[in-house]
Amino acid sequence: MSGSPSSVGSEAFSVVALLVISLVVLLILRYYLPLRTTPAYLTVPIFFALGIPASIILLVPIDLASSSRDPDTGSRGIWLPDRVLLVSWRISYWLTFGLTWFILPILEEYADAGYRDPRGRLLYSLRANAQYQALIFGAGFLGMIYFFISYGASPTSLKGLVMALAYCWGLVLAIYLMGHGLVAIPRSLFRNASISGRLKRIQAKAAKVHEKMEDAIQAPEDLEAQVAELSHRKTGSANDFRDWIEELAEDSHLPESRPRTLTRRLSAPVINVPNVVTERYLADLSRQLDRARHSRARYLDEWDRILQASTDTQAILDSAASKRIEIGEVSPHSSVFDRFTILTPYTRYLYKYYLVPYMQIFFGVFFSLASFCIIWSEVIKSINPFFSIIAVTVAHHQESERGQIGFAGQVITSCWILYMCAAALTSLTEVKVWRGRALVRRNTHGESAMWYAMQVAKLSVPLSFNFMTFLLPEIYTKTVFFEFLGKYITLTRIGTWFDWLFPTFILIPVCATLFNLYGKVKNCVGFGGVIDDEDEENESGYGTGSWREGRDLIERELQGHSSLGRLGHGAADRRSHVPNNPNNRTAPTVSVPPAERQRALGQPSASRPGRDSQRPPAEPEDENFFEAFGHRVRNTFETVQTPNWLQNVGDGFKRPKWMGGDGDGASEPRQSESNITRWFGRQEGRVRL
Structure with missing residues (x-):
């Protein structure tokens, strides 16, 4: 009788994989957080909150291969004993549960408290989480009544209640998040395959980011003005917090120390300092200052990325004539791969102009098929799980009744779960409903980092178990994961129906994203944006966040005419280190009308800029057939000359007062203006329909 197969090789592979995952998590932390200055109470929980979900992605394929293996011959893939898997699941699940529902929410508010002493921070965090935890326990209490009535009061039913809820x-x-991401990821790849379309979207985004950046720069200045006012008080209640106020003043950069934009020059800082300064007021002021500074760093970093992306994309478009792309001057913040390259200017042109767009189209098709497979499996599993496409890609070997899962099936399983998690986590950064939280390179706010880590930990377990339900019931019901978690989810009839039917609602966010229902709803309620390409009244697009305005803002920034002034890495610093600027070109070649440039630079003008009929149409290569046809028809009517016999028709007739005449004598028609355009209300160079 032969001995049982050994799992030493699988255990060694699992340990190495965990070390690799830990190293990747550390690199992610280093990319978004300054590790030397970030306190340990932030880095350690975030490390576990990111590392444990990644280990769950590793545990699921190992559990599937271990449960489907033949006990006598072992497994074709990586497998572990059931006892080791059970201990691993207990540690991973309960540590993730504790981080998600207790540890990370408390530390998140602790990092955002604003108080100086740890006791004040902790009390603020507990008060902030009291309402949230009360809602959670209220819902749990209602579920506990249902569980106890159905299965009696026992530790098992209580444990099942907690895990099921x-x-x-x-x-x-x-x-919801995965349904949005399954459409957004392939669509972004298809859109970026068009170089001109990519540049246009970057320019459209630039106008909105620039406006938010100006607001983000002004907000800390108003708060720092309050700190300056507090520092001038030497008596009264402010004297009790003198050390705190001096610490805030040392970290502040007063508004008078740097140039101000036209908007900031016209609006004085709002200073609201109470007569009695309290600890709570200083904590709120410190918290607002911290948030405002991180928001300023966020939009400055985003603006720098827009400048870099715009310059790179414009260089690719310009290379169509010269067939060459020069690297130019590289930013000091660039990675090693950007600093050193083995490509020649011609091969770089072939790579960026042809290969990258076709690769994006290929991966767009590939991820579209992957998204379809996931959506199909979510819908079909409640009808007939044998038609699940994912189940066919995972279970390959059919020697047994259930089929075995080998190493290839384990790799495919990890890729499926990784894509599902990536789709959900991508939506976290795209859907802007998270109180202004954002991930900034090397400067992420501690509260934001905690919040994103909490969402990663919260989504990993549901997505992993939801993936297992794509497989045949004969496979996933035998796993340790199902014995540990799944039997509590299906303990009640409501839990069983919820687990089988609710994933079909993924069609709602999928259709909403695919057909842009979000934008249509915003337009219906009056919050929709203006479609720049169809705006006939405001051709320049200024004030609407159009790509034309963003194009001009980027050009002025690269040429050194930005009104933001120097702030940290100022405009001149960013302009001198714009990467991939071929032949030291300072800006994309874009023609800007003088009137538009005058208004964009903040110079006063007597009226809105009108259309210059002598100016050639801008960017005809960006227009489609219908836009070009509409522009030519409009230009035909605007440039038509009124015949002399028609100009003298109105002579001798009196115009009533309600038509703009004086009623006394002959009218005084303006011969310099076309009567046809005057019918449409043309005034001061405008045509108003």
Whole structure:
């Protein structure tokens, strides 16, 4: 009788994989956080909140291969004993549960408290989480009544209640975010395959980011003005917090120390300092200052990225004539791969102009098929799980009744779960409903980093178990994961129906993203944006966040005419280190009308800029057939000359007062203006329909 197969090789592989995952998590932390200055109470929980979900992605394929293996011959893939898997699941799940529902929410508010002493920070965090935890326990209390009535009061029913409610809440959030991301990822690849379309979207985004950046720069200045006012008070209640106020003043940069934009020159800082300074007021002021500074760093970093992307994309478009792309001057913040390259200017042109767009189209098609497979499996599993496409890609070997999962199936399983998690996590950064939280390179706010880590930990377990339900019930019901978590989810009839039917609601966010229902709803309620390409009244697009305005803002920034002044890495610093600027070209070649340039630079003008009929149409290569046809028809009517016999028709007739005449004598028609355009209300160079 031969001995049982050994799992030493699988255990060694699992340990190495965990070390690799830990190294990747550390690199992610280093990319978004300054590790030397970030306190340990932030980095350690974030490390576990990111590392444990990644280990769950590793545990699921190992569990599937271990449960489907033949006990006598072992497994074709990586497998572990059931006891080791059970301990691993217990550690991963309960540590993730504690981080998600207790540790990270408390530390998140602790990092954003604003108080100086740890006791004040902790009390603020507990008060901020009291309402949230009360809602959670209220929902748990209602579920506990249902569980106890159905299955009696026992530790097993209480444990099942906690695990089922946490899974259901996480699945609701995961299905919505994943449905949005399954459409957004392939669509972004298809859109970026068009170089001119990519540049236009970058320029359209630039106008909005520039406006937010100006607001983000002004907000800290108003708060720092309050700190300056506090520092001038030497008596009264402010004297009790003299050290705190001096610490805030040392970290502040007063508005008078740097240039101000036209908007900031016209609006004086709002200073609201109470007569009695309290600890709570200083904590709120410190918290607002911290948030405002991180928001300023966020939009400055985003603006720099827009400048870099715009310059790179414009260089690719300009290379169509010369067939060459020069690297130019590289930014000091660039990676090693950007500093050193083996490509010649011609091969770089072939790579960026042809290969990259076709690769984006290929991956767009590939991820579109992957998204379709996931959506199909979500819908079909409640009807007939044998038609699940994902189940066919995972279980390859059919020697047994259930089929075995080998190493190739484990790799495919990890890729499926990784893509599902990536789709959900991508939506976290695209859907702007998270109180202004954002991930900034090397300067992420501690509260934002905690919040994103909490969402990663919250979504990993529901998505992993939801993936297992794509497989045949004969496979996933035998896993340790199902024995540990799944039997509590399906303990009640409501939990069973929820687990099987709710994932079909993924069609709602998928259709909403695919057909842009979000934009249509915003337009219906009056919050929609203006379609720049169809705006006939405001051709320049200024004030509407159009790509034309963004194009001019980028050009002025690269040429050194920005009105933001120097702030940290100022405009001149960013302009001198714009990467991939071929032949030291300072800006994309874009023609800007003088009137538009005058208004964009903040110079006063007597009226709105009109259309110059002598100016050639801008960017005819960006117009489609219908836009070009509409522009030519409009230009035909605007440039038509009124015949002499028609100009003298109105002579001798009196115009009533309601038509603009004086009623006394002959009218005084303006011969310099076309009567046809005057019918449409043309005034001061405008045509108003």
